[in-house]
Amino acid sequence: MVSTLFKLAICFLILRQGAGNFNLFLSQAEVRKLMGLQAELYYVRSGVINEYAMTFVVPVPAQVHKLHFTWESLAGRPLPYAMSVNISNPSALTSSLNVSQVGEIPIGGVQTWALSLNCGPYDAEVDLALRIDVSRSRYNTTSVVLRRKKICLKDNGYPGPEEVLVAAPGSSSSGQIFYASIGCACAFVAAICVLVIAYYVRDKKTRRHRDPLQESRGLSSACSVERGAGVGPAQTFLPPETPPPLSAASTSSYRRLDDRPSRELHERIQEITVQRCRVRLLSIELEGTFGRVYRGSYHEEGAQAPRDVLVKTAAEHASQSQVALLLREGLALYGLSHSALLPVLGVSIEDRGAPFLLYPHTGYRNMKRFLVRCKLSSEGPPRALTTQGVVEMALQAAKGAQYLHKKRLVHRDLAARNCVVDDDLRVQITDNALARDLFPQDYHCLGDNENRPIKWLAIESLTNKTFTTASDVWAFGVLLWELTTLAQQPYVEVDPFEMAAYLRDGYRLAQPINCPDELFAVMAYCWAMSADERPTFSQLIVCLQDFHTQLTRYV
Structure with missing residues (x-):
């Protein structure tokens, strides 16, 4: 018993001594390149793994062909490591490291190393996982898996080698002084730029001394002046x-x-x-x-x-x-x-x-905000929205979309946020101007610099960016789901990068609580995998009208 306790105590001391012996992180430049943020991202800080950061799959844009990582040993000695790269589609993407796959994290400062990504001859989205095993002691090995999703475009191939600045241990003091001088010069230039920008902004605000509200209230006299002076x-x-x-x-x-x-x-x-x-x-x-x-x-x-x-x-x-x-x-x-x-x-x-x-x-207001207010209102008791009211609102939206299709227009962003409704439940479809800005939680960028309503898109719109009347029907099914759930977020548990695979595997939104089977069947028809199997808006209107008749028959 004493021997067992002694061994456990020794193991505990070893773990405690190795608890803070290395860092693994992305530098500010790397985070800015991949995510557009001004921050460092630590995967391991003082030996503690950032579990939240580990679960995030970082998209790699098509123009980025090298991933840079930085680590440092805090143990006062080199730490053995082993690395491996797992690529989901090796024919579309290959990789190489500028450090050995088995070696030691050096001491004496931080070291930056790179993983090069070489795309193949065709377009693809490739998942890759970089596994790093660091042996902190005989009984303690830390395993880190960093996941990336690389966008490969055949017209944006690998540009060739690029210069990488590596802060390797044992560098000469003159080199450190040189880089320090360069850093100081850059910091001085940046400070000058900040001062100039601040002065410019302040001067601009001074010249624009009135805000848009004040400016609009003072323009009525300008109208008469322009007309009187004959100004065009x-x-x-x-x-x-x-x-x-x-x-x-x-x-x-x-x-x-x-x-x-x-x-x-x-x-x-x-x-x-x-x-x-x-x-x-x-x-x-x-x-x-x-x-x-x-x-x-x-x-x-x-x-x-x-x-x-x-x-x-x-x-x-x-x-x-x-x-x-x-x-x-x-x-x-x-x-x-x-x-x-x-x-x-x-x-x-x-x-x-x-x-x-x-x-x-x-008297109309945004439908999404209206639905949220029906669920929980700070201005009074929430408004009860009956199934009959939901069907009436859906019918009007369907008739508006049907009119658009008759005019040979595809909306491509049919959702509650792009509709308005009044207190009498009269619905109108609007354009989606400013929707990305006003409802940023509904849009996601999948590494192509284009914010899209991923959770509302049909499978062919997600994979091929194909938009037709059938893709509008799919979005209408999600809109109907929003009506029955009072504007809940669809697929809230699904990562945007996984949506295409999720839909391809046959998964769809679940039937909301208190949603009649007839109404959910209409949604399910809208989410058919094949665009040819989805109903038209004319057919949807007939189904919804029949269901509305059944509801009102007993009222």
Whole structure:
């Protein structure tokens, strides 16, 4: 008994002595390259494994061909290690290390080493796992598995060797002094840049001494001055001779089924341009990082009284591409007329400020926020939403989508966040301008620099980026699920990178509590693996109307 306790005590002391003897992390430069964050990411800090970081699969963009890792021994002696790389598709991706697969973590400072990734001759998404086993003592080995998902594009092959700065132990003092000098110089230049930027921002804010609300409230007099002086309309953001900065094929969430060339963006803008001085911003309804939605009023020429409007606009720091995307997506429903659609009313673009997109406001509010309020309201008791009400709302959304398809338009982002509803449960489908900014939790980037509504996309849209009327039907099934769950997040337990495999294996959203079998059957039909097996919106309307008739028969 005493001998056993003695051995356990010895093992415990060995573990305690090895508890803080090495670090393994990603440098700030590596984290910024892969994730766009200014931070270091520790997988092992003082011998303690970061379990949360270990579960995250880091996407590797197509243009990145080397992964850099940094480690250091804190034990006062070299630590033996062994490394191996497991690749899911070796024909599409091969790898190599610039350090030996079996060796020792050196002492005397941090060391950075690289894993090179060489893509094959075709497009692929390849999973790879880097396993590192570090022997901290005879009885204690730490195993770390780092997972990555590499995007391989055949037109973006391996560029060849790149220079890697490795802080190897035993480097000369002159080299350290040289790198320290370079670091100090860079820090000095960075400090100068920060000061210049701060001065510029402060000067810009001083010149723009009024915020958009104050500016809009003071423009009514400017209208009369311009008309009295005979001044023409203000210069537009996109002059007629300037082509749209972003193509509809790459950025817009709408697509014409026949792919006929649409009218240029500036032509549509000029048709519905309104004077900025006729628009008054009253209060902020929604706000994101790069955009805002205001409640305001618009006084049409010749009208007795102004009308209530909602105004979508970009923030001051939004880039030109974000502004152009706002305009293109905001004008996608222009010219359409249906009771279940909310097209843009007007647009105001002037060179002195961000563009305004005007929408009629008659008591409607965002459907997703409405559903959340039905579930839990801080303004009073939550509103009870009956199955009959859910079906009525779904019917209106289906009729709006059916109208879009008759006009040979695919929405591509049909969801509760892109619909509005009033207190009488009247529903209208809207464009998805600013949706990515206002509801960032609904969009994910799978390493291709494109935020997409992954959890709402059909299987063919996920894998091939194919969008058709059938993919809109799939999204409508998820919208119906949102209605019955009061805007719960779909597939909340599924990683966005695993969605395609999850759907391919036949898994779907579960039947919500208190959801009738007939209604869930409609959802299930929408999520058929084959696009040809999914119903059309005309068929969905018939099914929903029949079910609505059954519900009202006994009421």
